[in-house]
Amino acid sequence: MxxxxxxxxxxxxxxxxxxxxxxxxxxxxxxxxxxxxxxxxxxxxxxxxxxxxxxxxxxxxxxxxxxxxxxxxxxxxxxxxxxxxxxxxxxxxxxxxxxxxxxxxxxxxxxxxxxxxxxxxxxxxxxxxxxxxxxxxxxxxxxxxxxxxxxxxxxxxxxxHDVEMALSVVIGRTRMTVANVLGLEPGDVVDLDRSAGAPADILLNGRLIAHGEVVVVDQEYAVRLTKILDSAETVG
Missing domain, CATH: 3.40.1550 (Chemotaxis protein chec)
Structure with a gap:
């Protein structure tokens, strides 16, 4: 340990x-x-x-x-x-x-x-x-x-048992300074670190647990799981 x-x-x-x-x-x-x-x-x-x-x-x-x-x-x-x-x-x-x-x-x-x-x-x-x-x-x-x-x-x-867990879907990330974030205006484009069509990350309380793809169900966005990660793959 x-x-x-x-x-x-x-x-x-x-x-x-x-x-x-x-x-x-x-x-x-x-x-x-x-x-x-x-x-x-x-x-x-x-x-x-x-x-x-x-x-x-x-x-x-x-x-x-x-x-x-x-x-x-x-x-x-x-x-x-x-x-x-x-x-x-x-x-x-x-x-x-x-x-x-x-x-x-x-x-x-x-x-x-x-x-x-x-x-x-x-x-x-x-x-x-x-x-x-x-x-x-x-x-x-x-x-x-x-x-x-x-x-x-x-x-x-x-x-x-009654703690709420936040499930998030991430289609990409980028790093920006606080000054750049505060300078964002409607219409600005933020480049992400992955290409269109790449798998989305599914996070549970900020921890990566699976990959998936974004789909539309009844005119609402959803995510279809394509791979559940084991404990070793979720590290970091």
Whole structure:
């Protein structure tokens, strides 16, 4: 089983790559004994992850960062939780297969000050103020090694029987800067990374599970599954 420090580092690296910032971000381990742990005056998002490796995650945002993130969402009605969920999903997916709960704005003092947590100060090069703080605590009681993939008992699955799962169909992707996204106007064309007629990706809570083709049923769009991926093919 991968060691906890390695899992923590992989999670924060994946998170930092998807945070909406003007440039690359640098995560720095920040032991609880260092002090300066953000416990008040900031917006903090928390979320639980249940799977092969279960964990609690928290992302704490200074006021300036939250304002920039809301602006990146393109609308005042878009919450910071909605904008940041993909980054938190990327962090959680490094722990292995599982289900990410609802991202909530909540007090995370206990998580950031727990010696069992790994805390990271995420900074933008050239700036003294932190862009964000990230904390992750692996639930050792719920996380057990498995010799044959994920082993989640029926009792554990009962905890998430009423959790809504989002099924998405992706016909292509592209990478754009925040400035380019905010500059989009009606009529603009965005190039995608695949050709017309290529299979669409079917994602469950952001995780690739199948390929398919877009069809029309009763004048509405639908997707016909052409290939269900096994666990090894869904990684990443």
């Amino acid at each position: 991968t060691s906890a420090p390695t899992l923590h580092t992989g999670a924060v690296d994946a998170l930092a790559r998807l945070l909406p910032a003007d440039g690359p971000l640098e995560p720095l381990p920040w032991p609880v004994t260092n002090g300066e742990i953000p416990t008040s005056g900031m917006t903090t998002l928390t979320v639980d992850y249940l799977g092969a490796v279960s964990a609690e995650l928290a992302l704490s945002l200074p006021t300036a960062t939250e304002a920039a993130i809301r602006a990146a969402g393109g609308s005042s009605s878009v919450s910071a939780a909605d904008v940041l969920r993909p980054a938190l999903e990327a962090a959680a997916e490094t722990l292995g297969s599982g289900v990410l709960g609802d991202v909530a704005q909540d007090d995370s003092t206990a998580l950031f000050t727990d010696p069992q947590s790994s805390v990271f100060r995420i900074s933008e090069p050239g700036r003294t103020e932190p862009f964000a703080w990230f904390a992750i605590r692996i639930d050792q009681a719920a996380s057990r090694p498995s010799s044959g993939g994920t082993d989640i008992s029926a009792h554990k699955m009962g905890r998430i």
